[in-house]
Amino acid sequence: xxxxxxxxxxxxxxxxxxxxxxxxxxxxxxxxxxxxxxxxxxxxxxxxxxxxxxxxxxxxxxxxxxxxxxxxxxxxxxxxxxxxxxxxxxxxxxxxxxxxxxxxxxxxxxxxxxxxxxxxxxxxxxxxxxxxxxxxxxxxxxxxxxxxxxxxxxxxxxxxxxxxxxxxxxxxxxxxxxxxxxxxxxxxxxxxxxxxxxx
Amino acid sequence: xxxxxxxxxxxxxxxxxxxxxxxxxxxxxxxxxxxxxxxxxxxxxxxxxxxxxxxxxxxxxxxxxxxxxxxxxxxxxxxxxxxxxxxxxxxxxxxxxxxxxxxxxxxxxxxxxxxxxxxxxxxxxxxxxxxxxxxxxxxxxxxxxxxxxxxxxxxxxxxxxxxxxxxxxxxxxxxxxxxxxxxxxxxxxxxxxxxxxxx
Numbered sequence: 581x582x583x584x585x586x587x588x589x590x591x592x593x594x595x596x597x598x599x600x601x602x603x604x605x606x607x608x609x610x611x612x613x614x615x616x617x618x619x620x621x622x623x624x625x626x627x628x629x630x631x632x633x634x635x636x637x638x639x640x641x642x643x644x645x646x647x648x649x650x651x652x653x654x655x656x657x658x659x660x661x662x663x664x665x666x667x668x669x670x671x672x673x674x675x676x677x678x679x680x681x682x683x684x685x686x687x688x689x690x691x692x693x694x695x696x697x698x699x700x701x702x703x704x705x706x707x708x709x710x711x712x713x714x715x716x717x718x719x720x721x722x723x724x725x726x727x728x729x730x731x732x733x734x735x736x737x738x739x740x741x742x743x744x745x746x747x748x749x750x751x752x753x754x755x756x757x758x759x760x761x762x763x764x765x766x767x768x769x770x771x772x773x774x775x776x777x778x779x
Numbered sequence: 780x781x782x783x784x785x786x787x788x789x790x791x792x793x794x795x796x797x798x799x800x801x802x803x804x805x806x807x808x809x810x811x812x813x814x815x816x817x818x819x820x821x822x823x824x825x826x827x828x829x830x831x832x833x834x835x836x837x838x839x840x841x842x843x844x845x846x847x848x849x850x851x852x853x854x855x856x857x858x859x860x861x862x863x864x865x866x867x868x869x870x871x872x873x874x875x876x877x878x879x880x881x882x883x884x885x886x887x888x889x890x891x892x893x894x895x896x897x898x899x900x901x902x903x904x905x906x907x908x909x910x911x912x913x914x915x916x917x918x919x920x921x922x923x924x925x926x927x928x929x930x931x932x933x934x935x936x937x938x939x940x941x942x943x944x945x946x947x948x949x950x951x952x953x954x955x956x957x958x959x960x961x962x963x964x965x966x967x968x969x970x971x972x973x974x975x976x977x978x
Contacts, residue, residue, distance in 0.1 A: 682898075696894065757904060757908055
């Protein structure tokens with residue numbers, strides 16, 4: 581028997597996969613319902629609007645990012661700066677795996693949705709902004725720990741964390757535009773070497 | 780009297796502005812015709828499909844990028860590496876001016892369209908890829924000149940040019956997501972300091 585929570589999750593999973601591989605606008609309620617195997621009435625029961633659904637999709641991606649990326653990359657079994665190299669490697673592997681499955685570099689689900697919708701949908705823009713801020717905080721903690729041990733000096737920690745986040749997003753966008761996962765392999769390791777000097 | 784070329788250009792200009800400030804999918808033929816002050820029949824005479832129009836929009840943005848960005852940034856009145864700082868400054872000013880006009884950081888028109896459409900529209904993906912390759916070539920020429928004068932050494936010129944392009948795109952994406960042009964001012968100057976070591 582299918583519980584309401586199962587149905588809701590199937591809708592979110594279908595929407596996540598479709599929006600990531602296509603775009604927000606290109607994915608309609610009918611396609612989501614078909615992929616999830618649910619009726620339209622059921623869809624609107626859980627998600628009165630596409631915005632509601634998209635906010636739930638972002639929460640789902642955020643949870644998966646925590647489990648698959650943040651918890652693994654930032655685990656304290658290796659020195660702080662080495663965790664940034666691990667983050668770059670995990671980002672590459674995630675995109676390469678999706679490329680192998682779909683034949684396409686899909687890019688960052690957060691960056692994709694923000695780029696498409698930031699000027700048009702304020703709740704979605706703010707949600708991605710919060711998710712980015714969360715990732716930036718983790719990067720900043722690694723940098724701060726490295727400043728405290730003397731491994732790094734004379735950097736603006738917040739700005740450098742922001743620059744590293746921006747670089748990783750830009751590399752994913754470029755790899756998507758070229759549909760070439762090798763770009764991620766070749767360019768992402770430089771993320772850990774970006775520095776914004778202290779003012 | 781309005782010539783056909785004027786009408787065609789008005790359609791391209793309207794579509795460029797609307798797509799840049801919103802998205803590809805959010806801008807319909809009706810809105811473009813209204814903004815351009817032309818009839819729908821006239822639109823379809825010049826552009827049988829939205830893809831045709833979007834390719835023309837990309838050509839138009841590319842020409843404007845050449846005039847407003849590439850020709851100015853890469854003029855040889857200053858040393859090669861200083862031209863990268865000028866590129867960063869021009870990118871910031873372009874986005875800051877649009878933010879002042881619209882209240883929004885609009886991001887890169889090429890990056891926006893590629894992010895939204897790369898997995899769905901191969902001609903559009905390929906067109907943006909070519910435009911990015913062109914910009915990357917200009918950055919690479921500056922780096923190569925710096926290697927030849929000894930100002931730079933031990934870098935992979937092509938990969939470094941690609942990384943600088945990716946970084947600028949990522950900073951524009953992040954500034955759009957946060958709707959904060961100060962991010963461009965603070966982060967873009969670091970573009971010129973990114974290095975991918977020679978293998």
